[in-house]
Amino acid sequence: MKKPLWILIGIIIIIVFILVSIFLFKYEDVTDDADHIKNIEEEHIKDEDNGTAYIKDTGDKEEMMMNIIAMEDSKEHLERVLQLFPDVDFDKIENSYGEGSVLKILEWLSKQDIQKEEDIILLINMMDDFYREEYSKLIEIIANSYLRDKIIFIKALTKIPNKTKQVAYVLHDFRTYDKSDQDLFNDLEMIVNSKELTNEERNIGVELLSSYSECGT
Structure with a gap:
């Protein structure tokens, strides 16, 4: 066989090898992509089954809120519930x-x-929207927020100072300072000497506890 023919055969073999390599490389990429998509889909299904990943927004705020609190990991969606809170029709929820x-x-x-200032403000501003058992439960939430972090609570209250006396009544109704581990005078001293509070915030804190004391007279 002549030399040029061997060269031609060699070139053809090289070309075939390159084409096969390219095909296998692309096939592997496609397979990897398909597996990746499949894994994502499986994770999504798993998340949806566990109620952790997605909250379908149907445009019905009441339905969304009820769906969230029914989820096993609903704590992760506290912020969303509080966002919905002012716009939800609670009468509609009761009826539905x-x-x-x-x-x-x-x-x-x-x-x-609940520790964020904006969340505390939201709940305080909604006190007049509830009655009887619902009101009692809401003031429990507000009072517990106060007990959880009094500094943050006072900072929040300072942004709605007109609510100070009403909040004092709420804390009194909840018997906040009847609890054995709570001391009004110690808290008053803490507020007055706090370096975390501004003068305005200290004044609101003092007014809050003074109003609380007046509730019992």
Whole structure:
């Protein structure tokens, strides 16, 4: 066989090898992509089954809120619930989900760790929207927020100073300082000497506890 023919055969073999390599490389990429997509889909299904990943927004705020509090990991969605709170029609919830549904929401909320100033302000501003058992549960939530972090609570209250006396009544109704581990005079001293509070915030804190004391007279 002539030399040029061997060269031609060699070139053809090299070309075939390159084409096969390219094909296998692309096939591997496609397979990897397919596996990746499959894994994502499986994770999404798993998350949806566990109720952890997605909250379908149907445009119905009441339905969304009830769906959230029914989820096993609903604590992760506390912020979303509080965002919905001012816009939810609680009468609609009672009519759609049965008597006691609003109380169920508040009971769920009472088990959450509410520490952000804006969340405390939101709850204080909604005190007049609830009655009887629902009101009692809401003031429990507010009072527990106070007990959890009094400095943050006072900072929040300073932004709505017109609510100070009303909050004092709430704390009194909850018998906050009847608890064995709470001391009003120690807290008053803590507020006056706190370096975390501004003068305005200290004044609101003092007014809060003074108003609390007046509730018992």
